[in-house]
């Protein structure tokens with residue numbers, strides 16, 4: 336199971352800028368209201384809480400059908416791509432180089448509209464031997480749909496190459512699915528950023544040779560703990576209360592996710608999207624910041640130690656990396672090298688993680704640590720479910736709806752205007768007027 340250590344958030348350890356037990360006690364009634372809002376599942380967008388118990392047979396069936404393709408190209412954006420990306424990087428790093436070509440396709444994730452990326456992907460795959468997974472809950476996201484249209488034409492409409500992961504009832508992709516293209520559902524009440532444990536993330540997991548059931552088993556195993564009404568026994572609620580108090584009492588509105596693993600770099604990005612899009616609204620919110628240890632010790636830690644006192648650092652400590660290298664007995668005459676010999680690289684990365692926690696704490700900089708026994712499907716499932724629940728609870732503590740994203744709409748409407756969508760002519764004019772008023776410097 337994951338572990339959670341929050342000592343370095345507390346005033347008794349880090350001094351006056353920390354949280355007191357009385358502070359946690361003071362938030363108890365709000366915390367109770369938040370957990371009961373979660374448990375009652377009254378909002379329509381809370382179907383993701385049931386994902387750990389879903390039937391995975393349709394996902395497995397599609398995976399079996401697609402496994403013989405040489406490549407797997409995923410088209411999606413935001414919550415419809417970051418989850419699968421995270422599954423790929425955590426569970427099968429360097430997948431395309433290390434994979435067994437007889438067992439699993441090469442994987443490419445196109446989650447932007449950068450034409451040069453699409454060109455690069457198409458230059459290394461044989462599109463006819465490629466399975467294409469189009470993921471869009473709404474079925475109408477311009478970035479994803481435009482790529483789909485291009486690939487569909489390149490494949491001359493060969494339906495058997497596609498699987499559409501979309502809303503079970505609504506949207507254009509669903510209509511296409513009814514016309515004979517294979518599909519998987521993003522179940523009701525599951526928004527993009529809460530969808531990784533739905534077919535959105537599970538199909539890719541199966542295709543890279545993982546058992547999607549393990550992701551779900553991990554999520555199930557952490558679920559009950561995250562439903563407890565006792566703040567000190569519920570890690571997700573405690574996490575939410577601590578970040579909430581740090582912001583409301585100490586003005587620390589930035590949360591840095593700092594996993595000590597390259598395999599969790601994409602997890603950091605996934606968390607940032609979940610946290611930002613869920614919590615930034617009504618003039619409120621918490622700002623996420625993605626990071627990776629030890630790399631960012633040489634990039635960011637100076638700022639965190641001595642810069643503005645506006646951050647909470649969330650370490651993720653990995654106990655077992657599943658691999659290790661012993662540092663050999665060479666260069667023993669050099670003091671800067673001799674002390675390293677005999678240790679494993681995993682000793683060094685863990686020592687650096689622990690040391691950085693303490694150094695920050697000594698400087699009065701609050702931090703907490705999620706411990707991860709190992710990076711496998713089971714623990715990744717726990718991590719996804721834990722952070723989704725913690726995000727929803729933080730939203731409830733802030734008094735906002737953590738499941739919508741109303742303010743991304745205006746940018747979409749202005750884009751529609753520029754791209755000539757019917758009914759958005761006034762938006763086109765608005766952009767053009769703004770453009771005319773811009774000041775350009777030729778450099």
Ligand code: PA5
Nearest residue numbers: 413414415471472473476527528
């Ligand atoms: O988290 C979200 O809800 C968003 O980031 C969506 O995932 C993103 O906008 C893509 O939406 P869709 O899946 O409808 O294409």
